[in-house]
Amino acid sequence: MGTYRKERIVHTKEEGSIVDLTQWVEDCISSSGIGQGLVCVMARHTTAAVTIMENEPGLQGDTRRALERTFPKDAAYAHNASEGDGNGHAHIRSTVLGQSVTISFDKGRSDLGTWQSVVLIELDNHGRDRTVILQLTGE
Amino acid sequence: MGTYRKERIVHTKEEGSIVDLTQWVEDCISSSGIGQGLVCVMARHTTAAVTIMENEPGLQGDTRRALERTFPKDAAYAHNASEGDGNGHAHIRSTVLGQSVTISFDKGRSDLGTWQSVVLIELDNHGRDRTVILQLTGE
Amino acid sequence: MGTYRKERIVHTKEEGSIVDLTQWVEDCISSSGIGQGLVCVMARHTTAAVTIMENEPGLQGDTRRALERTFPKDAAYAHNASEGDGNGHAHIRSTVLGQSVTISFDKGRSDLGTWQSVVLIELDNHGRDRTVILQLTGE
Numbered sequence: 001m002g003t004y005r006k007e008r009i010v011h012t013k014e015e016g017s018i019v020d021l022t023q024w025v026e027d028c029i030s031s032s033g034i035g036q037g038l039v040c041v042m043a044r045h046t047t048a049a050v051t052i053m054e055n056e057p058g059l060q061g062d063t064r065r066a067l068e069r070t071f072p073k074d075a076a077y078a079h080n081a082s083e084g085d086g087n088g089h090a091h092i093r094s095t096v097l098g099q100s101v102t103i104s105f106d107k108g109r110s111d112l113g114t115w116q117s118v119v120l121i122e123l124d125n126h127g128r129d130r131t132v133i134l135q136l137t138g139e
Numbered sequence: 140m141g142t143y144r145k146e147r148i149v150h151t152k153e154e155g156s157i158v159d160l161t162q163w164v165e166d167c168i169s170s171s172g173i174g175q176g177l178v179c180v181m182a183r184h185t186t187a188a189v190t191i192m193e194n195e196p197g198l199q200g201d202t203r204r205a206l207e208r209t210f211p212k213d214a215a216y217a218h219n220a221s222e223g224d225g226n227g228h229a230h231i232r233s234t235v236l237g238q239s240v241t242i243s244f245d246k247g248r249s250d251l252g253t254w255q256s257v258v259l260i261e262l263d264n265h266g267r268d269r270t271v272i273l274q275l276t277g278e
Numbered sequence: 279m280g281t282y283r284k285e286r287i288v289h290t291k292e293e294g295s296i297v298d299l300t301q302w303v304e305d306c307i308s309s310s311g312i313g314q315g316l317v318c319v320m321a322r323h324t325t326a327a328v329t330i331m332e333n334e335p336g337l338q339g340d341t342r343r344a345l346e347r348t349f350p351k352d353a354a355y356a357h358n359a360s361e362g363d364g365n366g367h368a369h370i371r372s373t374v375l376g377q378s379v380t381i382s383f384d385k386g387r388s389d390l391g392t393w394q395s396v397v398l399i400e401l402d403n404h405g406r407d408r409t410v411i412l413q414l415t416g417e
Contacts, residue, residue, distance in 0.1 A: 245283060245413075
């Protein structure tokens with residue numbers, strides 16, 4: 001039985017950037033020497049999301065458009081009035097999408113299906129450096 | 140300390156089908172011989188969701204209607220234009236609802252409350268066979 | 279390797295109340311004597327959410343307003359017609375936001391970033407007593 005963890009800085013280019021973490025997750029599972037268990041991937045931020053999607057260009061745009069339709073950037077946000085950083089929409093989107101995701105793994109590979117990718121989505125109104133933590137427990 | 144896992148194929152009848160996994164989750168916890176820990180249930184798919192709800196007929200319909208109001212099937216999806224399978228809406232809904240859920244258990248039972256059920260929701264535009272993985276860690 | 283758990287009753291004052299659980303989570307991690315692993319916090323209810331946000335008054339209101347815009351209280355819910363408790367909207371919001379959250383910890387502290395708080399959001403149409411379970415696994 002054991003645990004294993006890694007930290008990684010992810011640079012995002014701009015609002016809506018989607019960074020694929022899948023290969024990194026697989027590499028960490030493989031490197032851990034732990035055969036079977038759970039792996040949690042989380043961003044240490046309230047204006048980014050860590051989630052699972054089919055990561056192809058069409059859906060990247062569809063996701064950005066669905067977020068804008070549902071939680072518009074130019075709605076009235078009290079956070080913007082008090083903080084002045086114009087990212088109220090990013091906070092709401094981040095809470096809805098989630099800032100961490102937990103999946104299982106076995107025999108040194110994640111249980112992600114063929115089309116599932118673990119991604120970080122930049123929701124803030126500019127690119128940033130994001131800290132991502134990966135933590136495994138299992139045996 | 141230990142781990143335990145099960146795989147299951149879930150057949151969904153049609154778009155919007157909701158399959159209750161709660162009794163299966165309880166049976167797995169009980170069979171595992173692990174007293175206390177975490178259990179993750181995930182679908183290996185990007186057009187289905189695994190989530191928690193009160194699973195009664197009224198809310199099943201309410202959930203389908205809320206998803207249609209919020210992420211309409213007939214919006215313009217780039218994924219549909221490039222892939223031609225007409226399920227762009229299903230991908231967005233799946234990412235928002237989540238494809239895995241993690242809960243705790245103790246003394247051989249989950250911590251789910253009286254009204255909480257773990258369910259798989261078919262979001263694609265037709266019934267399919269879905270692979271679900273359950274993974275426990277604990278002691 | 280080990281596990282640790284705590285149960286807590288959280289009293290919410292009214293619909294939309296947001297109760298910060300962050301310090302309690304940190305205290306539990308510290309008390310557990312487990313150095314590194316995963317911690318899951320879940321509500322045993324289908325009309326409340328456990329999620330992560332920057333917990334400041336502006337965003338508290340923004341979150342309530344975004345939920346009302348997206349999943350309105352006065353939409354037609356079959357659950358309300360059959361159950362008569364007027365909280366169909368709360369069920370939908372709870373399933374979308376999530377009833378449990380899993381994060382990692384190391385050296386006796388969670389990996390939450392500076393602005394991240396674990397919160398319980400009351401989504402039902404009146405204040406209630408809510409049971410929250412915290413479960414750690416790690417070593």
